[in-house]
Amino acid sequence: MKRKVTLKQIAKELDVSISTVSKSLRDSPEISEDTRLKVQAFAKLYNYKPNLIALSLKNRKTKTIGIIIPEIVHHFFATVISGIEHVANEKGYNVIVTLSDESFDKEVINMDMLANGSIDGFIMSLSKETQYRRDFHHITEVINQGMPVVMFDRVTNDILCDKVIIDxxxxxxxxxxxxxxxxxxxxxxxxxxxxxxxxxxxxxxxxxxxxxxxxxxxxxxxxxxxxxxxxxxxxxxxxxxxxxxxxxxxxxxxxxxxxxxxxxxxxxxxxxxxxxxxxxxxxxxxxxxxxxxxxxxGIEMGNKAAQMLIDRLETELQEEEHYKTEVIETHLVIRESTPTL
Amino acid sequence: MKRKVTLKQIAKELDVSISTVSKSLRDSPEISEDTRLKVQAFAKLYNYKPNLIALSLKNRKTKTIGIIIPEIVHHFFATVISGIEHVANEKGYNVIVTLSDESFDKEVINMDMLANGSIDGFIMSLSKETQYRRDFHHITEVINQGMPVVMFDRVTNDILCDKVIIDxxxxxxxxxxxxxxxxxxxxxxxxxxxxxxxxxxxxxxxxxxxxxxxxxxxxxxxxxxxxxxxxxxxxxxxxxxxxxxxxxxxxxxxxxxxxxxxxxxxxxxxxxxxxxxxxxxxxxxxxxxxxxxxxxxGIEMGNKAAQMLIDRLETELQEEEHYKTEVIETHLVIRESTPTL
DNA sequence: CTACGCAACGAAAACGTTTTCGTGTTGACA
DNA sequence: TGTCAACACGAAAACGTTTTCGTTGCGTAG
Incomplete structure (x- = not known):
């Protein structure tokens, strides 16, 4: 059982500095071809992969999207997740899923949990209880801290943010x-x-x-x-x-x-x-x-929501407050429960 | 838009050291009641919450479980996720979900992605293609690095790890x-x-x-x-x-x-x-x-899988290699498509 | 021969924590 | 008055990166 290898270990092994190793692996021109190749070979041999947590800390972004939905055992929400996951994945993001079980408290707890560094932004659909109470302080709080939120399907006018809905x-x-x-x-x-x-x-x-x-x-x-x-x-x-x-x-x-x-x-x-x-x-x-x-x-809603969130994340420094609401087209699927319409 | 407050900022503001702030918030007896209360009041006022990424880095554990499943738009898998999420949540873990779409490559990519620090352990069900190819190197690799894996439903005898299945x-x-x-x-x-x-x-x-x-x-x-x-x-x-x-x-x-x-x-x-x-x-x-x-x-399978994984995570230093396979009971649900049986 | 520039590398800070190990001040006791 | 414990706090290392800013040593031009 070999634990994951770090820059420090490689540096020690090759008798160079950590910086040299890091630069070599990132193909910095500062490093001579000799050492660069040597380091890269060694890294490959030991299957070095940078620790994402360390990167997250350094870069102050996690490349992770937080999802909060009422429940997952519900075909519609599952399709939305699927939609989100696919575009997120394409853009190098991971997806962390939490369930509110239609409970206000769980929604708040999950939101607070994720807001403390674990994710870069939220995609969510309100729980029934939250809609009933009309208490959205947890969401405004997160938004005020500068973390983007995209709401879908069960949204509210009381919150200003990007939204994906149908009419x-x-x-x-x-x-x-x-x-x-x-x-x-x-x-x-x-x-x-x-x-x-x-x-x-x-x-x-x-x-x-x-x-x-x-x-x-x-x-x-x-x-x-x-x-x-x-x-x-x-x-x-x-x-x-x-x-x-x-x-x-x-x-x-x-x-x-x-x-x-x-x-x-x-x-x-x-x-x-x-x-x-x-x-x-x-x-x-x-x-x-x-x-x-x-x-x-739902797939398209998920796609769109992920798109919007990632767009906002990656063009950070832009005009805030220019929130959009995307309306996804619906269409009547004709089947057997109606006579010819 | 106030960004999240850190220990360092609190320390500066109150003119004490970072250590003092940290200890105060953790109720260390080293700190006098005076400063402790002062710090705690200030922290509460500014809604301080420790940055989880920093904690993850320091503690070398993320309190996050990685899930890899073939697809989520599938009632059975959705119920399993639901089961996992609930016990995970209870024990203070988050759940990060990735989909293989029944593809071997996506399974490998997702696994590698998550294995680099983002999570403490895996719960997974094999993709069709993986089962077809019988190539499990990505899984053994992860296990060899000391990261626990629990497989459910679509498992294989070629991998030694904890498993949850039905008969x-x-x-x-x-x-x-x-x-x-x-x-x-x-x-x-x-x-x-x-x-x-x-x-x-x-x-x-x-x-x-x-x-x-x-x-x-x-x-x-x-x-x-x-x-x-x-x-x-x-x-x-x-x-x-x-x-x-x-x-x-x-x-x-x-x-x-x-x-x-x-x-x-x-x-x-x-x-x-x-x-x-x-x-x-x-x-x-x-x-x-x-x-x-x-x-x-599926709920019970998810529960059990999460249980097993967390047990293994939290009793780290124990006898390795004592893998278990839990068999969840099935039962015939009698409905209308059969005459009285 | 001196000065300068460049190539190649290392030291250190930073991200935000926790924790170990000092260190200075106070009070009590001999 | 001198010694020592207890108390309250700070400095620094550590987790694993990236990156900025030195710092060498060498070759070449003036």
Whole structure:
């Protein structure tokens, strides 16, 4: 078991100074070809690789990006990470991932942890609890210390920074408009509670579409779900008790649960009930019938977020405060849960 | 924008030495209560937090775990990461995630990258290409440098280290045995190519079950899929051309594809065809019919892997070479794709 | 023969900590 | 009054780099 070799050891072994070794390895013209080659050969032999921690300390940058997301066992977030990781890797950055588990405290702890030197910048999506509390002091603090932050998907206007989002409102509007165009009248909405930013925006899109088409908003057809893990009963009740002909759900889970509920009561999808979901993940693709849904393209969101962060990192000394919000295009993925739209 | 405050700055400001500041903050008895309180108050005011990079350099440990997995957009791997992250976090470790994308080269690059000081140890699952090539020099190298490695799921006997696995062979055997017990005779197998370690083991389990019950192995009923992204046609052909009454699939995707294929040809699941999959992920749960499957419990694998790694890290000076292989229990999750078993 | 320039290298600071080992001051005791 | 312990603090090394700024020694030009 040979421990990693350092400049100092090489220097001692070859009876030169540390500086000479360092310069030789970096091909400095200061060093004669003789010693340069000698040092390089020796370094190669002992598989010398510079210690990245030491470099981080010296350069005051770690070439590492910190990610904070609510959870990873969630296809959308996994795709975003994947997107981030790929461009980060290309640009020589590593990615360190932490999970808030939708908890404010964990979000703060993780953020503080990483802010103390471990990373050069953040990419994050807010936890539910943080959105509920509207307490963002940990984020402003980090930003004030000069560490760039890019927020994606679950963002807030209370923080000034770069952001990557989709137009949740518009996407929802367009999806519901499609249903209306296809002749559906009684369109139910299955959504989250309002403090979840994207849920609220999608709800607004639904309402806007109905209003635009002079369809009365029926509160009985709007189901706001608090506990996502126990949504089955509520959704089944909604479907059973109302003569609805279409459902717009703000996520995959609600959509598939609606389909399963319909099936339970002998309602056929898409013949008797059309269903459109949100997020093009595993469920939508492999459900039977497969689900027509609004595709978010997490990969692209991740790519973009990483791009923006790295850009800001590598052009450090520029005009601050010129924050951008990138809007990623969405598109309706047509599948089996809707009749021809 | 105030940059992070350091010991040196505090020392200067209070006109004491750096050592005094450091000791005060660590409650050293060497320091008088007066100065200690003064320093602590000042540090709190300026929100001093020790720079973790500097600490890493000094202590020669980073409190960070490196993870290398084939891909993250894969429910099983996401759950494992989740499991790792949680126990790591509890023990004060961070987690840095890299993806090999099933590529040998990327696996090597990422490993080399992280091995140069960024992390204290590895948790990894082999890429397909690495398994195919059987080239593990990058891993032995890291281990020889004294950095602990824990492998999970896709492991190899060629490397001596801690491992966390399930008994793929036994789990497959038991699943198929259940089918046999229920009276099924023509049981097809949908599996991967043999160099994928877990695929091979599950295949062996299937064969063993058949042999044990004196059922002839019919090569026509065994489908080995190379390109997982284009499996639909092959699976449909298998189902269409053979009068089979059950399918054992080595992953979720093959299982759900089989179900969809059956449906296409008017074959009802589970009435006409029973299907058992492997991995209890999103697909199995939300497919229609939902899929009976072998649950792997990725969370627990992650927990265990992190446990083992941290144990080894924190009892550094112990007997080396006492490697363990933990076997996580599997269990058959009964759902709708099989008749009562 | 002197002075100057250049080639080749080394010393040391710096990044931010922790910790060991002084060192100076005070008080008590003989 | 002299000695010695205890107390409170500072200097410096160490972790592994990079880089700036010397410092040699030699050859050549004036």
């Amino acid at each position: 949740d409102n518009l996407a929802a509007f367009e999806a519901v408009q499609k249903l209306i165009n296809a002749g559906f009248k009684k369109i139910a909405l299955i959504t989250t509670v309002d403090y979840v930013s994207v849920g609220k925006l999608r709800t607004d899109g639904y309402i806007k579409a109905l209003k635009t088409n002079d369809i009365a908003i029926d509160p009985d057809l709007i189901l706001k779900i608090e506990d996502i893990d126990n949504c089955t009963e509520q959704i089944e009740t909604l479907i059973k008790n109302n003569k609805i002909d279409a459902v717009f759900a703000v996520n995959e889970l609600f959509a598939v649960t609606a389909i399963k509920g319909a099936k339970k009561y002998g309602i056929n999808v898409p013949e008797d009930l059309a269903v459109i979901g949100f997020t093009d993940g595993i469920i939508s693709k492999y459900s039977s019938p497969s689900i027509t849904t609004v595709g978010q393209n | 793929d062979n036994l789990a497959a055997f038991e699943a198929v045995q259940k089918l046999i017990n229920a009276g099924f005779k023509k049981i097809a197998l949908i599996t991967t190519v043999d160099y994928v370690s877990v695929g091979k083991l599950r295949t062996d389990g299937y064969i063993k079950a058949l042999k044990t019950n004196d059922i002839a192995i019919d090569p026509d009923l065994i489908l080995k899929i190379e390109d997982i992204d284009n499996c639909t046609e092959q699976i449909e052909t298998l189902i269409k051309n053979n009068k089979i009454d059950a399918v054992f699939a080595v992953n979720e995707l093959f299982a759900v594809t089989a179900i969809k294929g059956a449906k296409k040809y008017g074959i009802n699941v589970p009435e006409d065809l029973a299907v058992i999959g492997f991995t209890d992920g999103i697909i199995s749960k939300y497919s229609s019919p939902s899929i009976t499957t072998v649950g792997q419990n």
